Amino acid sequence: MRSFEKGKVSILTPCYNGERFLDRYFDAICKQTYDKVEVIIVNDERSTDNSQKICLSWKPQVEARGYEFRYILQKKYKGVAGAINEGLPYVTGEFLIWPDCDDTLMPTSIEKRVDFLNKNPDYAMVRSDYVAVYDGSPDIIVGYGSDGADVENEDIFDNLIFEKTFCTPGCYMVRSSVLFERIPPGGIYWENCGGQNWQLLIPSSYKNKVGYIDEPLYKYFI
Secondary structure: OOOOEEEEEEEEEEEOOOHHHHHHHHHHHHOOOOOOEEEEEEEEOOOOOOHHHHHHHOHHHHHHOOOEEEEEEEOOOOHHHHHHHHHHHHOOEEEEEOOOOOOEEOOOHHHHHHHHHHHOOOEEEEEEEEEEEEOOEOOOOOEEOOOOOOOOOOOOHHHHHOOOOOOOHHHEEEEHHHHHHHOOOOOOOOOOOOOHHHHHHHHHHOOOEEEEEEEEEEEEEO
16 A cells, blocks of 8 residues: 655646747746645657757756656657656645646645645545636736636536536646545556546545635646
């Protein structure tokens, strides 16, 4: 049975041709107000830009922040689901988040979600609202995750299946012990290259309570 380091948060992020976004992604991570973090980034070997160079260039800054840094080169194309699957064996944190490399976390994003889960040990996950913006105008909010979504229900299993709520990855934090108990092989199905968010969220939410923080702690770039 896997063990996880108490208080540590694992950030697992897939990357494919993320050159344009990686500086803002890593900058947001380094500005987090929470101190116990490991960063696991999985870059697809088929990336044709400078993703690898940029990822590795941030290693000193991430480590100077006091965070652990692991770079994985995915040598066979398996899509986003495959990249997540590639990184799951390296997760050592008590809590897990999996933001996309073209989005960013608000500075208190990790701290507030860890605080919620520490205060509510009977909850398997917690999620927050998010803001949607366009790349060209990142300061102009064009939508919220809570728009038209059911955020009141703490049993989100059915809502995820029937898409009555959002599954935006960077909004969720799950207890690693719960996730890996629910996916005993320690991985997800990757052969269709997608569907990774549902594969992580649906098992973790089954007969489990999911908290909600009514504050945008994630910025989703359209």
